[in-house]
Amino acid sequence: MYDERVRRIRRWIDAVLRGSASALELLADLVSGSEDVELHTVVTFRAVVDAVVPETPELDPELGPDHVPGGLGVDLEEFVVTYVDDGFQLGLPYLGPRGNVPLADPIAQLLDVAALALLDRGGNTGELDDDRPVSLLDPGEASPREVRAAAGAFSKLSRRDRLRAVGLLDELELEISQFDGELFEFDGGLVGQLVVGFTEMIYYSEWQGYDEFTQPPSERVHPNDPAAVQSWRQTGYPGFSPGYAALRGYLGSDDGPLGDGDAWTTVDEESSVRILREPGSFRENDYDTSDYAEPFPE
Amino acid sequence: MVGNDYDVVVVGAGGDGPVAAWKLAEAGLSVLVLEAGPFYGNEQWPAPSERPGGEASSSVADLSGELLDEQFTTREFEMVNKLLFGPADHERGFWFRKFPGDGAILQCAGVGGTTLHYTGCHPRAYPASMDEQGHWPIAYAELLPYYREIEEMCEVTPAPVTAKEELFFRGAAAAGWPLLHDLNVTTSGYRPQPNAIRRPDPKLHVDAGYDGPVTYPEVRGDTLSLGNIAGNPHPRGAPYEEKAKRSSNVSFVPAALETGNVTIRPNAFVTDVRTETALGDAPTATGVDFRDTWSGRTERVDAEVVVLAAGAIETPRLWKNADLPDNEWVGRGLTIHFGDNVMGLWREADLDERLGKGTIDQHEGQDIAARFDYPGLGMLQTVGTTPGVGAILGFGASASGFTFQNDPADAPWDTMGRLAGPELKRLLADYRRMLQMLVVSDDRPHRRNGVTVTPGLADEHGPIPVVNYEPSEGDRKRRDELATIAAEILREAGAAHVHRSDSPPTALHVHSTMRMGYVLDEACEAYDVDRLFVADHSALSNGVGGANPTNTGQALAARTAERILDRHF
Ligand SMILES: Cc1cc2nc3c(=O)[nH]c(=O)nc-3n(C[C@H](O)[C@H](O)[C@H](O)COP(=O)(O)OP(=O)(O)OC[C@H]3O[C@@H](n4cnc5c(N)ncnc54)[C@H](O)[C@@H]3O)c2cc1C
Numbered sequence: 016m017y018d019e020r021v022r023r024i025r026r027w028i029d030a031v032l033r034g035s036a037s038a039l040e041l042l043a044d045l046v047s048g049s050e051d052v053e054l055h056t057v058v059t060f061r062a063v064v065d066a067v068v069p070e071t072p073e074l075d076p077e078l079g080p081d082h083v084p085g086g087l088g089v090d091l092e093e094f095v096v097t098y099v100d101d102g103f104q105l106g107l108p109y110l111g112p113r114g115n116v117p118l119a120d121p122i123a124q125l126l127d128v129a130a131l132a133l134l135d136r137g138g139n140t141g142e143l144d145d146d147r148p149v150s151l152l153d154p155g156e157a158s159p160r161e162v163r164a165a166a167g168a169f170s171k172l173s174r175r176d177r178l179r180a181v182g183l184l185d186e187l188e189l190e191i192s193q194f195d196g197e198l199f200e201f202d203g204g205l206v207g208q209l210v211v212g213f214t215e216m217i218y219y220s221e222w223q224g225y226d227e228f229t230q231p232p233s234e235r236v237h238p239n240d241p242a243a244v245q246s247w248r249q250t251g252y253p254g255f256s257p258g259y260a261a262l263r264g265y266l267g268s269d270d271g272p273l274g275d276g277d278a279w280t281t282v283d284e285e286s287s288v289r290i291l292r293e294p295g296s297f298r299e300n301d302y303d304t305s306d307y308a309e310p311f312p313e
Numbered sequence: 314m315v316g317n318d319y320d321v322v323v324v325g326a327g328g329d330g331p332v333a334a335w336k337l338a339e340a341g342l343s344v345l346v347l348e349a350g351p352f353y354g355n356e357q358w359p360a361p362s363e364r365p366g367g368e369a370s371s372s373v374a375d376l377s378g379e380l381l382d383e384q385f386t387t388r389e390f391e392m393v394n395k396l397l398f399g400p401a402d403h404e405r406g407f408w409f410r411k412f413p414g415d416g417a418i419l420q421c422a423g424v425g426g427t428t429l430h431y432t433g434c435h436p437r438a439y440p441a442s443m444d445e446q447g448h449w450p451i452a453y454a455e456l457l458p459y460y461r462e463i464e465e466m467c468e469v470t471p472a473p474v475t476a477k478e479e480l481f482f483r484g485a486a487a488a489g490w491p492l493l494h495d496l497n498v499t500t501s502g503y504r505p506q507p508n509a510i511r512r513p514d515p516k517l518h519v520d521a522g523y524d525g526p527v528t529y530p531e532v533r534g535d536t537l538s539l540g541n542i543a544g545n546p547h548p549r550g551a552p553y554e555e556k557a558k559r560s561s562n563v564s565f566v567p568a569a570l571e572t573g574n575v576t577i578r579p580n581a582f583v584t585d586v587r588t589e590t591a592l593g594d595a596p597t598a599t600g601v602d603f604r605d606t607w608s609g610r611t612e613r614v615d616a617e618v619v620v621l622a623a624g625a626i627e628t629p630r631l632w633k634n635a636d637l638p639d640n641e642w643v644g645r646g647l648t649i650h651f652g653d654n655v656m657g658l659w660r661e662a663d664l665d666e667r668l669g670k671g672t673i674d675q676h677e678g679q680d681i682a683a684r685f686d687y688p689g690l691g692m693l694q695t696v697g698t699t700p701g702v703g704a705i706l707g708f709g710a711s712a713s714g715f716t717f718q719n720d721p722a723d724a725p726w727d728t729m730g731r732l733a734g735p736e737l738k739r740l741l742a743d744y745r746r747m748l749q750m751l752v753v754s755d756d757r758p759h760r761r762n763g764v765t766v767t768p769g770l771a772d773e774h775g776p777i778p779v780v781n782y783e784p785s786e787g788d789r790k791r792r793d794e795l796a797t798i799a800a801e802i803l804r805e806a807g808a809a810h811v812h813r814s815d816s817p818p819t820a821l822h823v824h825s826t827m828r829m830g831y832v833l834d835e836a837c838e839a840y841d842v843d844r845l846f847v848a849d850h851s852a853l854s855n856g857v858g859g860a861n862p863t864n865t866g867q868a869l870a871a872r873t874a875e876r877i878l879d880r881h882f
Pocket of ligand 1: 324325326327328329330347348349350419420421422423424425426427428429430431432433434435542581582583584622623624625627628631681820821822823848849850851861862863864866
């Protein structure tokens with residue numbers, strides 16, 4: 016199983032490199048140098064989460080201590096890895112469990128490719144730092160030597176340079192030959208979606224409140240309480256509610272059919288637009304498009 | 314039991330398919346609806362994401378509000394995962410589509426289709442988009458009786474005002490735009506959304522001092538809690554048909570089942586359209602093959618007429634995979650309302666002055682309840698989102714990199730781009746003082762944009778759809794103009810900071826890939842295949858001017874059903 020995984024990733028990367036700039040080909044050895052795929056993926060996804068929703072001590076004076084912890088504080092990277100591994104399927108029975116395509120390892124490798132491309136272009140503002148990946152793990156989780164050996168270029172970049180590297184992927188249309196005899200095109204932009212968009216969505220959603228999200232839906236429990244969801248405390252989102260007494264009324268004006276009755280408040284003194292207590296309805300008007308002018312003809 | 318011979322088989326129980334099924338069944342035809350996704354809120358499938366359950370549903374008595382309450386938790390992450398286009402089995406991932414660029418396509422699987430996600434906005438097309446743009450073979454006036462019929466079924470009314478709408482209306486009025494009162498919109502201005510959501514209970518007025526339970530039967534109609542994208546089962550405790558949001562599973566599916574002539578079979582993915590060709594003739598549709606997504610077994614059903622309603626991506630995919638005659642427009646001319654997000658952030662004191670409270674609270678009220686129309690450009694709408702969905706739709710993607718890579722100097726916005734890191738956390742710390750506007754532009758059909766399939770890229774249902782979308786110069790200008798207007802309105806409403814996402818193409822509204830007048834005739838029957846009709850948004854000849862498309866898609870489906878009866882029964 017382990018061999019199969021490495022073999023697959025190697026082939027994936029080979030194909031990526033064939034499709035990318037020639038200077039990058041020289042770096043192929045560097046990228047696939049790591050044998051500890053699992054640790055490499057863990058470190059890389061921690062580096063992602065650390066860049067997208069970082070710990071932010073700088074927000075403490077401005078917004079308070081609730082705003083300091085980030086995604087790593089709630090083990091977000093573990094779930095992101097599970098999610099990208101389980102989330103997409105091509106419906107082919109031989110592709111992993113239930114036909115889902117495990118994407119986390121190859122994505123981690125692709126992020127290194129992107130990091131190297133950034134360095135190659137001189138687009139980085141900071142230097143590679145071997146200690147960064149080490150600092151992303153808790154003390155005792157793995158020896159610094161192992162971490163340095165497993166970590167790729169992506170996790171050695173500064174936070175902002177990591178984001179810049181992700182940005183480069185948006186430009187890449189990759190063509191990847193993943194399985195014998197089958198062409199599987201993969202699009203770099205999807206990586207950005209998964210590592211930035213989905214990481215943000217998961218972090219700011221209710222996700223942290225579940226005991227275990229991977230349980231069957233009917234068995235999932237959620238306390239629906241900001242005490243259980245760090246991001247809710249940071250956004251002020253109060254949790255899901257069956258409803259709110261938030262009705263202010265209906266829009267209307269003196270001469271229109273949209274509303275009726277007492278005015279609650281006036282929107283615009285001059286045009287007599289008000290928010291009224293009683294609802295009205297739209298007018299079924301005659302229409303005439305004869306004086307229509309196309310704003311931007313093509 | 315599902316028989317193997319029907320008058321009509323409808324492929325897809327999304328926004329439009331159930332409308333056609335209802336009209337045809339009312340006229341006495343036997344109709345089978347095959348739907349790729351699950352059937353939520355139905356006694357036949359008590360755990361639709363976990364077990365295969367029953368085979369089909371033909372009775373309105375199967376519908377259960379209680380089950381819907383249980384299955385539609387309104388927890389945003391869970392619900393988006395549940396509803397997005399993929400198989401019922403929760404252990405399996407989404408069905409893959411390739412969409413070059415870093416945008417995304419949002420469609421749902423399940424009875425109700427993408428209206429399970431939709432926010433209930435039900436305006437009509439801009440008349441000029443049909444009568445002046447030259448894409449449509451029929452006039453706007455032709456659709457009017459059908460609009461009225463659909464609006465009545467969906468209980469469309471002007472949406473209620475909560476704090477976020479009030480703020481927007483003040484901004485739009487201060488920016489000098491007029492209030493529009495009309496259903497047929499020919500000039501620009503702002504108005505409440507015509508929403509297919511029942512009115513909120515009057516008890517829920519901020520002045521009424523109500524502090525009882527906000528559940529049925531104490532409260533009826535809408536409960537002003539955000540949650541449409543998460544399926545919206547409110548009011549909790551209400552019977553299935555009394556749910557406030559009139560998504561097609563609530564508005565048309567009960568009416569269709571009520572006729573006694575409709576069978577709905579979920580978890581049934583149609584993979585082939587069968588035809589017969591008499592010598593020298595065009596092929597005639599005779600039925601379909603479908604695959605049970607739980608068992609993997611393929612079955613066949615015959616019908617006098619086949620109606621494709623699988624949505625604007627899957628209908629052309631099915632056509633191509635079924636090897637039906639190609640013409641140069643099958644799958645082409647895709648419009649997605651090339652969109653963007655512009656948001657405002659307010660200081661507490663400024664809100665206090667305008668709203669009488671220091672927060673906007675976008676999680677209160679209907680998701681989208683106020684709009685700005687500009688025929689020829691498109692529309693703007695206020696959007697309340699829960700924080701996770703807001704983050705991925707509004708901040709998680711941009712065509713112009715991260716905010717720290719852009720200097721918008723003289724632009725009408727203070728920041729532009731994708732947000733991550735401390736900038737993201739700072740912005741979202743203001744979640745309750747933020748108002749997002751969705752820019753929805755009137756992009757035009759271009760032949761390069763659309764759906765193709767490549768033999769090597771297949772899943773269990775055949776080659777997957779590969780979607781291409783590249784807006785034109787004009788499409789970009791229309792979007793920029795709308796984004797500028799949005800920024801002006803937000804400033805007039807007192808926003809202290811305005812942010813523009815410059816979103817990559819993201820498809821919430823997907824249409825015009827099997828266009829009437831190009832692939833379909835004026836009855837929406839295929840030019841090249843007899844007895845094969847299309848009744849979903851792919852049949853629209855363009856993007857209806859940028860107005861939310863479902864009212865028009867449904868009105869057209871109702872009209873198509875009448876044409877089917879005229880021609881073949
Ligand atoms: C977040 C969000 C909010 C929205 N809000 C609004 C709004 O407020 N107003 C508005 O007008 N529009 C809105 N829309 C868009 C609207 O929901 C869609 O335009 C509408 O549902 C399209 O209807 P349709 O019938 O063309 O396709 P769909 O509703 O997508 O239905 C297609 C159905 O066919 C099924 N299917 C697909 N392939 C097959 C197959 N091969 N065999 C069997 N079944 C198949 C699918 O599972 C699906 O159920 C929104 C969309 C999103 C994503």
